[in-house]
Amino acid sequence: MILVVGGYSQGKLDFVKEQFHVSDECVFDSALPDKEEREKLISEKKKPVIHNLHKWIRKRSKEGGRVEEELASFIKNCPDSVIICDEIGNGIVPMDPFERVYRERTGRILIDAAKEAEEVWRVICAIGQRIK
Numbered sequence: 054m055i056l057v058v059g060g061y062s063q064g065k066l067d068f069v070k071e072q073f074h075v076s077d078e079c080v081f082d083s084a085l086p087d088k089e090e091r092e093k094l095i096s097e098k099k100k101p102v103i104h105n106l107h108k109w110i111r112k113r114s115k116e117g118g119r120v121e122e123e124l125a126s127f128i129k130n131c132p133d134s135v136i137i138c139d140e141i142g143n144g145i146v147p148m149d150p151f152e153r154v155y156r157e158r159t160g161r162i163l164i165d166a167a168k169e170a171e172e173v174w175r176v177i178c179a180i181g182q183r184i185k
Contacts, residue, residue, distance in 0.1 A: 055135045056170040064179025065137045083108035085127045106138035110159050
């Protein structure tokens with residue numbers, strides 16, 4: 054698995070498409086592909102790309118989903134995937150309790166994902182720097 058992080062609107066998706074040769078059909082925005090979609094991509098030797106992981110985490114958290122378990126299962130079943138996530142832990146700490154928990158949870162999920170990742174990239178101004 055490859056993890057790509059960076060700030061909002063820094064060109065992460067364009068970087069991933071160019072660097073890892075993926076097409077739009079491989080990109081899942083704020084969602085994990087279901088089993089059928091995963092198997093189709095894997096059979097075609099294409100990398101599934103999860104774009105805006107942070108938005109998926111927010112949505113599943115509000116729905117009461119088991120975010121960490123769902124993501125770990127996805128990574129186990131799609132080890133050739135690319136995961137893209139905004140860095141949301143910088144700046145002012147939100148006053149809203151949900152926002153604080155969501156921000157903390159996302160950071161911890163990214164720490165675990167980075168440990169599992171074969172490569173970790175940080176993208177700034179559409180320029181990627183490999184940090185692992």
